Amino acid sequence: MRRNFTPLLKTIGLFISTVTFAQTGNVGINTVTPGSTIDINGSVAASYRAVSATSYNLTATDFHVSYNGTANAVFNLPPAINGVGNFKGRIYTIKNNTNFTITVNSAAPETINGNTNVSVPANQSVQLINTGLTGATSTWEATTANSSATTASNGLTLSGNDVKLGGALSQATDIATTGNNLSVTGTGKVLLGTNTVPAGAANAKIVIDNGTTNGALQIKDGTQQLGYVLTSDSNGLATWSSTVTTAFANNWTSYTGTLVNPFTGNAGGDNLATGISVNIPAKGWYFFRSGITITSTCNDYWFYIGGIGEVWKAYCGTGSPDPINFVPRDQTRVLYFAAPGIYPIVAHKTNLVVPTGFNGGNPSFYLDFVKFQN
Structure with a gap:
């Protein structure tokens, strides 16, 4: 019995010695001159798994996992191990064979290239390799790659390996600028x-x-109304505004404030306060009508808007020393306003004459206006 075991033990010892030596250098399979730590002259097989569940936890026995499910899926990576059992260099390949999306999550607080997860779009794949790090670090590095079945759709065209802009939209598409400018x-x-x-x-x-x-164009900015047209300011900024409003439309607007007699002073003057103003809503041409009764000896009186024009005016037309009613008492004007705003009505008289009667006849004072053209 002793003579039978001796050759076997020698053989086992020689094999162990050979394996131990090989582990300190390169190992060759089907080659006697390995050029790398492991040099395989032949095919290599690793774990292949096909799953259809929408939730899957990757394990130590996984290498390549293909998803064939019918909805979006979530794959969870295993938590890293510190010390004995650390699987630095472990590789997972995840292939999405569907038109859905796979979300691959790292175990909190670990990350994948600094992110908590990575998305695998339809018909795409991702390869993940473990860095051996633990904690809130990049425990995994990801390399994405297009599948061999690359397609282009929804406004894109595939020409060889070149995906070009241009093509039919295959679905409703929303480009959210999120505060950024989109320039062409x-x-x-x-x-x-x-x-x-x-x-x-x-x-x-x-x-x-x-x-x-x-209906080729629709622009809504809050200023649109029935019958309005698009108009521009001096910078080219467009808004909607009315083109024509006639006096027959009964859209007259009256002055604001309370009229005071601006002609009570003994001295003639300009820019005399009247206490009234007009509120112009938009730039454009306006039709004004105004009336007042002034009883006085010879003088010139008028009401006007500074920088715009007169709204009522009467000249002394007689040499009589007796007071008269100035005529015409009802007058109309056409004035242009370049911008909306509140415009004060002021007055002027040419000499020292103080009226003996002011706004005491027919008509009593009125001042109305209406826009008729931009």
Whole structure:
């Protein structure tokens, strides 16, 4: 019995010695000259697993996991181990074979490239390798790669490996700028409804062609109203405003404030306060009508808006020393306002004459206005 075991023990000892030596250098399989720590001259097999569950926890026995489910899925990475059992260098490949999305989560507080999770889009894959670190660090590094079945859709076109802008939208698309500017620059044009620049649009940057269908453009900013048109200020900023409002529309607006007699002083003067004003709602042309009764000896009186024009005026037309009613008492004016605002009405008289009667006849004072054109 002793003579039978001796050759076996020698053989086992020789094998152990050989394995121990190989572990300190390179190991070759099907090669006698390994050039790497492990040099395999042949095929390699690792764990392959196909799952369809929408929630899956990756384990130590996983290597390649393919998802074939029917909804979005969540894959959870194992928590890192510090010390004995640390699996630094462990690799997972996750392949998404569906039109849904896989979310791969790290175990809190660990991260994947600094993020708590990584998304695997439809028909894409991701490879993850463990860094051996623990805690709130990049415990995993991810390398994403397109699958061989790369497609382009929803406004994109695939030309070989080149995904180009341009193509049919396959679904409703919302571009949320979230406070950022979206710019279209260059010398080209943006064409809507056509891909041909129409006659007369050589200098246009935006062209809308809606054929013969009404309603090609809608702009809502709170100023829109029935019958309004789009108008511009001096900077090109457009708002909606009315074009024509006639006196027959009964849209007259009266002055504001309480009229005081501006002609009580002995001296003639200009820019005399009347206590009244007009509130102009928008730039444009306005039709004014005004009336008042002034009884006085010879003098010139008028009401006006500084920088705009007169709203009522009467000249002394007689040499009689007796007081007269100044005529015409009812007058109209057309005035242009370049901007909305409150405009004071002031008065003027040419000499020292103080009226003997003010606003005491027919008509009593009135001042109305209405916009009729931008």
